[in-house]
Amino acid sequence: MAAFLIDLAIKIAALIIIPRHRKPTAAMAWLLAIMLIPFIGILLFLLIGSVRLPKRRREEQERIVGIVSERVSRSDAVVADAAGLPRWFQRVLEQNETLTALPAVAGNVATLHGDYQQSIDAMAAEIDRAERFVHVEYFIVALDDTTRGFFAAMERAVTRGVSVRLLADHIPSRKVARSKETFAELDRIGVSWSWMLPVMPLRGKYQRPDLRNHRKIVVVDGEVAFLGSQNLISRDYDSAKNIKRGLMWQELVTRVTGPVVASANAVFLSDWLIETGEQLDTEHVPAADVAVSTSPGALMCQVVPSGPGYRTESNLRLFLSLIYGATEKVILTSPYFVPDEAMVYAITTACQRGLEVQLFVSEIGDQGLVYHAQRSYYDTLLAAGVRIFLYPAPYILHAKHFSIDDEIAVIGSSNLDIRSFTLDMEVSLLVHGRSFVEAMREVEQGYRDAGRELTLEEWRKEPLRATFLDGLARLTSALN
Template sequence: MDAWITTALIVLAILVDLAFRVIALVAVPINRKPATATAWLLAIFLIPYLGFLLFLLIGSTKLPSGRRKKQREINRFILETTEGIERVRRDAPWPPWFETVVDLNRRLGAMPLVGGNTARLLPNYEETIAELTEAVRGAKKYVHIEFYILALDDTTAPFFDAMEDAVKRGVRVHVLLDHIATWRYPSYRRTIRKLKQIKVDWRLMLPIKPLQGKFQRPDLRNHRKLLVIDGSVAYTGSQNMIDSGYQKRGNRRRGLHWKDLMVRFEGPIVAGIDALFITDWYSETDELLVRETEPMRPADAPDMLDCQVVPSGPGFEGENNLRLFNTLIYNATERVVLTSPYFVPDESMLYAVTTAAQRGIEVELFVSEIGDQPLVYHAQRSYYEALLRAGVRIWLYRAPTVLHAKHFTIDDEVAVIGSSNMDMRSFTLNLEISVMVRGRSFVEQLRGIQQSYREASRELTLDEWLNRPMRVAALDNVARLTAAVQ
């Protein structure tokens, strides 16, 4: 009798396991890219129950339905309030393909292209924090602050003091910070206490608080970085509000520090960046902030820039940033220069980049010689051989600096700068901001920054890469299997 029960239990376990795998084969690929579905199926089949639990926890790339509904509402609001604002100067040289890219961005992210803007790059980490601090000190009406990581430490303390002074002057200060990203750092509790003490109006973005009914996939994060002052000046880019060593003793011992790039905008584009803050504030609070300034009209100077904000993330139906990046790369006629700390492209972007190189376009990629996230770092390295064989020049920014800037240039006319990496996380999991800029003066500024990177980097050759240790190559290739679910 006992043997019969044992046999029955074994047979039942086999049937359950088989049914489990069949269900996974049917359910997992639904509305997912083949690479992502394959990665999840591999995890489920190799570690069946743990893999399935992970899939249930972080397998959905969609925000809660209520939040997606809010995004659609705010998109309609942006479209209605910016009707006709697309009118910009179409003076030569306007690339013949540029208007279709503008239309693509408008359909995907609702934001218009606006002319009459100026932009200034801020490449120095500490000087950038000092300038942002002074900008807050000069605010007269309101300040909108949004950072993936907003952490109180010796470097950022003056910024918090500036917020406090602004509140005391009667300036309305609204602050958004990503919950999980900031929570990971030792100053999190001190930061929250400080925000409460200085009486700014602050919220956590995408909070994970299940006891309060606030839960979504925990690695869907708001990765944006922006600051708006009185609707007249805006800053955005790659830099978080934290010290350049990210509050880690190990980083300080190794001399490890981050190098970022922010940009200061003035002109009508500020309203677009502010609209993105308003979107995020509405998503977290149900409060729709009213724009407090009249829309700025485009200036008529010859060196003014045309700019377009391109929001992206799981609140949108498509991968707005990926579609923009690929479209621009395919339209390049002379040169593409990419900078991304985490370059883990999906298949479409890998083909766009390598195809550009193979059709004779000069393509360069700036990445760091070292990595701060081991799994992503090794996954990124797994693409180097394909890039080098296609003719892409890869520059490794020398240690101990982590090159964290995120931007690229197309020919001499168009550039994109913002918070978005060129990896699957930024394409599908993170809320990002990118700003597309048309104008030779801005591209020349970025070319100068890229030259400084080149001088601080060493070029990776195919021969060097093919002769790396076998154990390292194996680790790179295994890490690549996780790229689609990182």
């Protein structure tokens, strides 16, 4: 009798608590779990049911957004002149600034780096030119043969008297091989470093353990920045499992100069402040103090951070707004494509409006549940008219970017999945400029040439067992 009453109380409480401030799909998934397996379901909900950071961190994030708003200059010399842009796109820029306090700025130059080692070497070369400071922020940091030159460049910078600071996400960076050696090396060479989102309950540092900081940022002297998908680790992620399968990661990184670097730096300074309590006023470079490109191909750019510290999903709102604003084509690249309902509707509606819509994903997966959940959307997308291209094994296409029509692109750390929209701290770079999109088109063509197109006829020959696994994984993906 007591067990029955406890079970009933749990279910009634779940019906009251879970639907509040939660998307219907996520609420239904949690309620289903609790109804079917009440005791296990409620334990899981208590562990990973909250998508919000602790109250103290949320309040600190709001305070920091205010600081960012004051710091990031809206000088007439750098703020983007949106007068000639489509009205819908002007509204997207305004939306981004409302949500993140970071404005769109003009006079930038950006180039793409798709070679794994060369991108890391390019960052190391910029660090070797540093005179004031170097800011490094990564989801995963590891010292290995691929990154050794980067670490050596940081050591040389410290020796020259340059301030070098590094942020690494706690759980993934601790999990990689030889992590103790990595952070011992940072101590030896004199880099100031800190964990992001540490899970240390005995030290009073705890939040939902799978809320992670997934950003990848390098800023040198406030003049040059790198953003994209690539972590600071070897191409096989130093993983015995990956090496056994022969897996290698394919990435895309952008090098940016111009006033928008101030925004990328502001994101790092915000994360450093929230993790260490240290406000680095001397390492803030106002956008108005950064050299502006006056070349005809200069780009308008806007940095868009997102994550559970914000009141809403600024990355998801950006992506949806751009897809709905597109008039000709939408080309998406994401290693982990597990969209919410709004994203599925936006993509399929674009097809119904007569747009060309393409999606680049990996042929194989490195994370079983995500891989199967992603596959569960292929039938709907293919039936709507989306062209899906599979990047070939043994590569994991880990690049995260998309292009809209001929002048708009986004590149950054955010996947097109529920985790990146809700649980992870991400950073994206919105770019307006034909030359940048043309360069991205070349990257996209490289994906087509390397891989193959998946057809609806081929997909519908998938065995029933695979379809069952895909559907099951899709249900679990809603538990956020």
